[in-house]
Amino acid sequence: MAASGPAAVDLSAALVMQPTGLADWVIVMPVALCIGLGAVLMMIRHRTRLHAPITIMGLCILVALDAVLLWRVASQGPFTMVMGRWLPPFGIAFTADLTGTVLALAGAIAALACAIYAARDCEDRERRYGFYPFMMLLMAGVTGAFLTGDIFNLYVWFEVLLISSFGLIVLGSTREQIDGALKYAVLNLLGTTLFLITVGYLYAIFGTLNMADIARKATALGPTAPLMTLASLFTLAFAMKAAAFPVNFWLPASYHTPKIVVSALFGGLLTKVGVYALLRVMVMLFPVQREELSFVIAVSAALTMILGAMGALAQNDLRRMLGYIVISGIGSIMAGVAIGTQAALSGAIFYALNSIVLMTALYLAIGHAARLGGAWTLSGLRGLYAGAPWFSAMVLVLFFAGAGLPPFSGFWPKAMLTKSAIDIGAWWLAASILISGFIITIALGRAFLLCFWKPAAPEMSRPARAPLASASGRPPSMMPVAALTLLIVVAGLFPEPLMKISQSAAQTLGDPSAYIRSVFPQGALR
Template identity: 55%
Template sequence: MAVQGEIIDKTAAMIAAPVPAADWLVIAPVLLPILAGAVLLMIRHSVRWHAVLSVAVLAVLVGANGLLLRRVLAEGPVSMTMGSWLPPFGISFTVDALGAVFSLTASIVAVCCCVSSVRDVDATGRRYGFYPFLLLMMAGVSGAFLTGDVFNLYVWFEVFLISSFGLLILGSEKSQIDGATKYAILNLVGTTLFLIATGYLYGTFGTLNMADLATKAGQIGDAAPLMTLASLFLLAFAMKAAAFPVNFWLPASYHTPPAITGALFGGLLTKVGIYALLRILVMIFAVEGVALAGVIGWVAVATMLLGALGALAQSDIRRIAGFLVISGVGTMLAGIALGGNGGLSGAIFYALHSMPALSALYLLGGLVRQRGGSFSLHQLSGLYGASPFLTLLAFIISLAVAGLPPGSGLWPKVMLVRAALDSGAWQIAAAILLSGFLATIALGRVFILAFWRTEIAGVQAVAGGSMSIMGCCAVVILTLAMLAMGVMPEPFVRVSGTAASGLLDASSYVRAVFPGGGGS
């Protein structure tokens, strides 16, 4: 027991040296959008500046993420610990190839969506906070990708969920309120499970630092209920990622907001759930993740097929996109179930493809609505004659989403099918191919009805509206990114392989946090 008045020496637990200037780059992707969002709130009476400032900040965010990825690929994982306390007492931001490449891709999607919003978000949307909500959501998404602490991961989940609630109800239409209610309730259930699992994790290990956990989980053996913990995290993150059977909130909500909000949600939010599953079940609970691979595999098969069949049954372009988001989640889960460098790198590459592809599909739906007057296939026709440019964009995006050449979805599916056949998981290989075939039919149906069909009995063929130039530019940028992935896949295969290797062997991640070795 300490004597009253005794001075306790805490220097051994403190960071004495100043933080190198280059290490501030680790938290720049979080700090930039938070500060920019605060500035927008301070100038809330000058909403005409919100769009310009948001685009500029997100462009800088892309640059910061690009520099961070280049540093990580050159030097290995980088860590920065807050509050002068040594890890695991201080909260660490630890960036490896997986977090850096996810954060960079997310910021590229966000700046494209923000460019598209310049015309499409009206004065009311700006006045009620579209751009502060967008920046806060990006701070949460970036923080989730870059944090090295499980509780901090929970905090960033809460940050982007709160901001996504605001974006979802912006406009206050009846359908939006209905969709937001379902979205909020089911996500709060998932968040509660996440928090329970996090408390259970801390009670078991006495730490929430991911590097510390990765070291201790392999040493504790049967002395702790690790399978229970892994199962709780699997359920919580599967709900966040919209995996079967806890995916019904997504098709009930993602079609209700404007197309720009749907593009942000469809491209980014479910990928945070996939990222969390990769980080927890592969890097930390590696043994338990392998034991759960069979369950994850069948969940992946069900998610892929349900999403593809759901897309076939829809007539609203936004609903079709929502079900294709679910099908893509199943494809990424298949990579987690397969494991190994082949399966994991395929899942990571597919996530990098899915972010721009699904965002582009939602933004395309917005352009179709502007040009053709509706999201419904029952009311659309003649778009090929009305806009060959829009038709070309739709064709390329459809190829990418369906996994056909020269789109970006081909190579990750090839990687996953090869990994499935090599491991004897024929059902996963068959589901990947079948879901891709069904997605091709669903998107082909959109093409036939909305673009090639020339007239509808009793319905005006094309409303003849003008498309947003900024919206077209955003879709073109995302389409070029998808073509680059499809035509020149080698850099993306390489970075995905590096990220997968970092998950399978976390030694470099641990060394970045504990340079002297060991943990708490």
């Protein structure tokens, strides 16, 4: 008797049977672009004159791709692409929602400004050592972290951006840079190690790493699983990444040591990836545990804001002052996480968007001021307004925005967060937001008065100072600073579009049903 043929296998239970639509590939194209350009730049590492134009062109394309991705998510809702045609939760998922895509777009804009600035700021030696390849790989890590739908791959993208940042922070190999890189590396490696251990613990409990799958299982497992322990470990790990109190001391010890364009990248982007991860995990995956930890997060937020502002007031070095302002801003975002209402979360997202653009612009502007004045300190810079009035006016706008004063973009998220704190009766947290803003106003006002407004001493009574050198012998172009300043002014005068996007993003975080349906369209809420 003839043997029967092999039984038919139903692949539809494990694989996506339809080919992926061309429009869905846009979700992975930003990451693929950054990795591909990083590889190309490595292959032409001896032709350093091509690095700047290739990178600038690539980042322009990245901005366009992120804008298309944001438009699609805003018009059609979250969507998912799974690698290797495996159905989730087996395949690695990229899931785009408003929170991730709008932060990815803001990060791409900041990186483009840094690349244009660096075209005349980076020396040929630094280009040969890999400034632009490291920059593109850093953007691959940042973009991947914002778009991934898998919590283990969130860790992977953290590692990609961390390794790239190690390469950027030691460019120049000065004693100060090596010291800053060591402090930066030790604390960040501790944070990523804690993150990895927690991810392993999470997998042992849930049996999955897909964020949408975790979100729909967390409620059912709540009474029987140690979710509070998981949430506490994730909070600590992401607080270390974001430089929140009491694990924030690594940032002011390291961010002032590399080239100013590297500091601008770090100050604008890296800490925001940490607070994004905190928003994604604590608000979307563990909302009950976030509520239980809200007081602890609020206390950490208040201390981060106040101590960051006081640290900024105590600095003589402008770069260290900006590092403390970055820390204080992280506290404001964490306050939104602690409050947890939709209004507070929208304020936190708005603040993160503003901080990405603002801190990048501030670092680049301070770098240009140092080029003009030949020093980095409040005691060394004088009379910049007399020699560069238009540039000084731009810096004043940036300082107003950094202090959260109207009518610039920094005012609106602080107002949203303060009102949200008052609405739930957390007067002390609202007071912390206002007090930290007041102290930062004093710190930035003092910096402007001493460095820009105060007349320079007569040449006969002070030693001559040559402008700091740049790659071309001239100060870098102010076009990126002017463009970022214009964005800040427009966002301050017309905040409604960003408010609407932030509110919609906060709603998706608080109610992840649409996010889950994009991953599991046939059974999202089972």
